[in-house]
Amino acid sequence: MENNNIQLNGKDDPEKGLKRTLKTNQLSMIAMGCAIGTGLFLGSGLAIQAAGPSVLLSYALGAFIVLLLMGCLAEMTVAHPTSGSFGAIAEKYMSPMAGYLVRYSYWIGNVLAVGVEVSAISVYMRFWFPTVPGIIWIILFAGALIYVNATSVNTFASFEYWFSFIKISAIVGFILLGSYVLIGSSAPSSIGPENLVNAGGFFPFGWWGMWVAVFISLFSFIGTEMIAVTSGEAKDPDVAVPKALKATVFRLSTFYVLTIGIMLMIVPWKTAGIEESPFVKVMEILNIPGASGIMNFIILTAALSAMNAQLYASTRMMFSLARRENAPSILGKLNKRNVPANALAVSTTGIIIAAGVHALLPGSSYAFMMGISMFGAIFTWLMVFVSHLFFRVQWEKTGGRKLPVRMIGFPYLTILGAVLLFCLMITTWFTDFKIMLQFGVPWLLFLSIAYFVSKKRNSFVHPEQELPKQKID
Template sequence: MANNKTHLKNGNGSENGLKRELKTNQLTMIAMGCAIGTGLFLGSGLAISTAGPSVLISYAIGAFIVLLLMGCLSEMTVAHPTSGSFGTISEKYISPFAGYLVRYSYWVANVLAVGVEVSAIAVYMKFWFPDVPGFVWILLFAAVLIYVNATSVNTFATFEYWFSMIKISAIVGFILLGSYVFFGGSAQPNMGPENLVNAGGFLPFGWWGMWVAIFISLFSFLGTEMIAVTAGEAKDPDVAVPKALKATVFRLSTFYIITIGIMLMIVPWKSAGIEESPFVKVMELLNIPGASGIMNFIILTAALSAMNSQLYASTRMMFSLSRGNYAPAFLGKLSKQGVPLSALAISTLGIFLAAAVNALLPDSSYAFMMGISMFGAIFTWFMVFVSHLFFRKKWETAGGRKLPVKMLGFPYLTILGAVLLLSLMITTWFTGFKIMLQFGIPWLLFLSAAYFIFNKRRNNPEKNESDAILNKRVN
């Protein structure tokens, strides 16, 4: 039993070598930066137009699901602070197959998201430089962020910290400006709390609209799980991870609900998805010069921040796959700075894939890439809940150390989180988000087939012997 305790305490030794340099404030800002993306600044109108004013309930329930998720993730991450994170944990406590599915799904989700973000950056730069070809900006910003990720984890964290600071400052500024509009006497007749009940009441699309908008709200929180990935390079994961997770969920929930509430009171909900961004509208009401330019800069920063963190996450997940023998061994090698450069190189494929898919499928490339990207992230969240159900029982049975943080209400709240998330995923089949499952289910089938074919070949004695003979001849 003593060996078992030691093994559980130390986590997955196969991922050793990464440098533990990240501090608590850096972990918090990285997670918040990942979650605060262009969706809040530009796409918030979609959630509002789906649920009306009841979107406030949608975001509150979404935040509750994330709170449950972070509770489970915090406990498991403190026990196993590795870069493979939820993938390594799924492998250890459910099965190698489960860990394989989680890590590859999360890896491809981030790889594709990198491609989408870098393509969007080219569009944003046209605001200032309309005559410069988009590929120039794609190559320029891709080169800069690849360099940032290749240097050291501390360089990455520093850049992400300031990217996040800009976005968070923009949200705080919006809240203050919005409050000034109401309480400073700048409000117009069609603005105010009455917008929450006008035009069909608080639930204009009924409970169904509110329920569907919960799924949309979850997109705003995607990225908070990044803390678990960065835990493999955190200075003191026992203290830093729980503290960062709690702070992230609380701040994001507060920011989103207050921001959406102000949007609803300034812009009538029926025009939320049609008119200009509410952020720009508030700045124009206060006669702030260059409102559109300021907004474009903030959105550009949001895209760069998302791309930076997604490149980091996909790199660490491929590193974990390699160390787990599910990818070529060279992808698990580290540079002198403790960075998996080969894993970083292959994770940049999303940049080139985005350009290729856009050329081949110009009308559906965005939907195609986002479909798999969204599925991979949500599937990972669902597997966190499932993993926790296995983790707690096995950890206690094996005599694992007493952890500084523990998920409350186990197993009931863990099951509740899994059921809510699974129900929302199934709901997408009956909405305009059906594309997520249309691409996600075939993706899982493809991964499953590849896994069993790979394992069959790996466990074939005759094949292994012939490979050994061939290698001897080559060498």
């Protein structure tokens, strides 16, 4: 029986060269940085418009799906800590084509998500500079973050750590301030729990509205899977990855439900939108001098943080594709600082797309970019669940080592997660977010054709490349 406990040596590892220096707290902050972005601060306005106060249930259900996802991902990532992550795992346990589709879909999703964040940045800067064209801010901030990603993984991690620290501190402060307004002060009659049932009740758009908002809530949680991508540069994946995943899911769930709940009790849900962050509206209603400007700065930091993390994720996924000979080999090269600079350059195309969309659709660029960027992430999440079904069976069959973390309720909870995600994907066809499927289905067809064409051109069969596995001391 094959033993899956040995560490592959450097010459067999297609992703060799990346330095394993990231620690548990850095992994958590990177994942939080990617997830706490415009999904909470700006995208929450879209979710509230779709569901009303029942958006609280939407975010709770979204958090449950992510909890199931992280359980599957933690187990597989500890077994195979690599920057190729879920793409490499799908390749090994399902098929090379599955790995190809996952890697490229996740790459394009993150590339376009960079465009979502940079589009949001132009919205935030309008708060201070209403007459300056948004394209100026897109170019300025994009250049700065490309420089950060082009230096070293530790430089990236340091920036991301402090970006995330600012955001988390701000959210905690918002929760404390909002709680004081609701409980510890003489609040105006227009502020209080009654806002959760005024103007149509808790379910103003019925269960359908709540269900549609679950999809929007998932955009807020996208980025938690970043821990799996960073595992290829983690110092001790066996310990760091499970801890970081658990901490991230718990913090995100708490932050989202508490902050949105407080916000809904202060701001009437009908006033929430995407022209201005609902969080800024809260500060304006409370009449705190300068508070709306401070909050806008924090939200700007959140968008920059998410954009920074998404540039990292898309770069590492393109690097993995190149090392697996599914992209030009030049994209798999590292510079003298052990950074895949060529892959980074290609992954900045989302910024160019965002700039073009912003110029063509200045009033709706955020919602449009959000819709098309979602497909790559949701498809990847769906494939994580499917891959886990194959992984667990084969891992036990081939005598894999006892892993420090295992998904509970297998296979039922894994299947439940996959079914919920698939149903949400189908749901988007009947909403304003059908652009996701209109983009995603042709994208998968294009990738499938590209895969078979590239495979046919190869006149020889490449030897199977193994995933790196953790060494047993």
